[in-house]
Amino acid sequence: MSAVHRANTWDISDSENESEDIKSSSCVTLDQNTSINESNTSPPSTQAEDSSISADGVKISGRRRRRREEVLEEREAKERRREEKDKLKEKKLQEQQRRKEAAERLNLLKPENFIKSLTAHIHAVLLQDAGCDVLLRNLDGLQWRNQIENQGLPNSIRWTQQALQQTEDEDKNEVIEEDQVLMVISHNELEDMVMSHKTVTNQSALIGEMYEGSESLLNHLYKYLTTTAGKVVTILAIISHQQRSGSWGEDDLDLHLSQHRLDTEELLVHLQLYWNVAVHFLFGWQEVTDHVVALTKALSKRPYKALCGAPDLGFCMNGSWSAGVRVDRDGHGLAQVWTRQIQQLNRVSPAMAKAVTTAYPSPSLLLKAYEELPSEEERRRLLADLPVVGGAKERRVGPDLAGRVHRLLTSQNPHLLLD
Template sequence: MSAVQRANTWEISDSENESDEVKPSSCVILDQDTSVNESNTSPSSRSCSARAEDGADGVKISSKRRRRTREEVQEELETRKAARDKRREEKEKLKEKKLQEQQRRKEAAERLNLLKPENFIKSLTAHIHAVLLRDAGCDVLLRTLDGFQWTNRIENQGLPNSISWTRQALQTEDEAEHGVIEEDQVLMVISHNEFEDMVMSHKTVTNQSALIGDMHEGAESLLQHLSKYLTRTTGKVVTILVMISHQQRSGSWGEDDFDFYLNQHHLDTEELLVHLQLYWNVAVHFLFGWQEVTDHVVALTKALSKRPYKALCGDPDLGFCMDGSWSAGVRVDRDGHGLAQVWTRQIQQLNRVSTAMAKAVTSAYPSPSLLLKAYEELPSEEERRRLLADLTVVGGAKERRVGPELAGRIHRLLTSQNPHLLLD
């Protein structure tokens, strides 16, 4: 046995000399006699054989992972198709959303264009009561409306001697019958004789101690028609235009004659005007001739055409205020930041005072108290008035001074005790 073992050892040593030709990962497994015990086998031989077996199993496992079945391929194709369909659907939704946004903007632009006064006035229709056509002077009104190419209709409905307006309803509004909306403004054109009848009718009802606003059934007057109309309809604003027509044509009446006419019937007329204003919110205007009536109708028609556009633009409550940073208020913090700007704005309120001139004063005297203290330190009144005259105004093409005129106005502003004194 010892000879066999030595022979095996010699063979292994010979193989180790030739290890350069053998790959490092290869293992030499020697076939030994069956009589040799397994315990005599070297540990390195057992580890090499184990690695060889593991390598073989690994090759088999990896080959199974790379191989896919037809079902798996079909499932992967369906997944990719579903992802493509989802991306395509998202693109279509985004495109549809953009189209809807464009359509919404287009409709908003078209609606805004329709609400502009020059376009909206085309949808207005003036309804003229047929009774007004009895006066030949009404032709002035009809020719003027036709000249503006405004729609007008002659009808025998509603309040007698009246002129009212309707317009086509927009898509966003609650449309009335036939898509027409009535405007709240109504004009009632009457002559001075008809106005005298209204005064007498009101005086008769008052003398009989009837309730204000109530009319007897037998009293056929325009005041009765007006009372019934205002009771039947709500939200209407009626304006009575008293037309002095035949006196103007004859040339016998002037402004003084008209005042004398009102003074003669002063008490009765005032009672009627107060009754109409307080109980019915009806205003009365006295006009000379159909031309002034036509001008009033044209002005009111233009005002009605501008109303929707102004409401859409959202006019501020104080429409007379100027826009921009100049008219905005100045924020003053608790630490006093902003008071210098308030002092500058206060000087700018004077006429013909620019921002550069105001800053020249506030830079030299950052607060009104400092300027008042400087006034007190001067001995004479003339020196106080000319204290700010030599201050240099920064800005502009050439160098200039504040001047004695502005210096005197600022001095009067801060030192005068007369509240009614004119600074300019």
């Protein structure tokens, strides 16, 4: 009991109160430390969480930015590819248009099409001769354009062509005048020209000088040649003759030129040397018509021939029949070249050339075969018995082609005729 009492007494003692105060203070201290620790521990976790979120946010935004840049780059690349494709397509269309225009121009320059753009201008003085109807009927029958005019050189026939429209700046209706001019005169007009020339010569005038007081055709011709540069005038003298002779003799000249043969020859030489004017003697308007038709056809062929001679067109047109053989780097195509070389000889068909090149695929093999034979006769007849495949019956190359091929490959004479 005393122990219990002492315990109870201890419970209510002053020291107990102090200890309780200490406990309470210690508890308070622990509680504060706990709260401090909790306060110290909670912000780092929150900051770390915030930092991780912000870091994740930066990563996400960086990925989005990179993704956006990649999308922009892909879009720009697509735009560039689209622009390149459009440029290539436009270039291809322009090339096709250029080829189409070139083909159209080439087609227009062909003689059968270009002759439709030519117009024959006939001087009205020629209509006074009834024989001119032959010329007009032939031109109308050929459906060639002709026009009657009352200007320029009298008794003349000239040509103009409709200019081809090359560019948009050029005038589509531009007319180009040809340099060829025909002057059709009769027998009496030729005599007048001879007398006019003789009169000027007797007056001691300079060669080629015009006589102002004369109104003859010769004076008109001199004026035309003086004022118009680049013209080529040809005089067609119509001689009335029932029977055509092959060449002019002295009797014919004396008959048709009324004893003015020497004066006429002097005029012809003068026109040829000083004015570049040639004189042709024809029998009737039918021959004049034939000359006009031939000259018109020659004028229609001239642009196409000039274009074929240009370096941009080349000699051969495109096509398998005229194109060369393509030889690759590996030698593919040489056999066809060898066949073509044999086929260039006269009277050699593709089957005969194929027979030679099949037996000897290259020229070196054929030369080696020639060297192995002892005599010249055997070499010439080496290819004669080769069979030619094709045709209704069997045949051989023959000694003729065999000899020509031998001369082609073994001859040292560059002027030797192979045929």
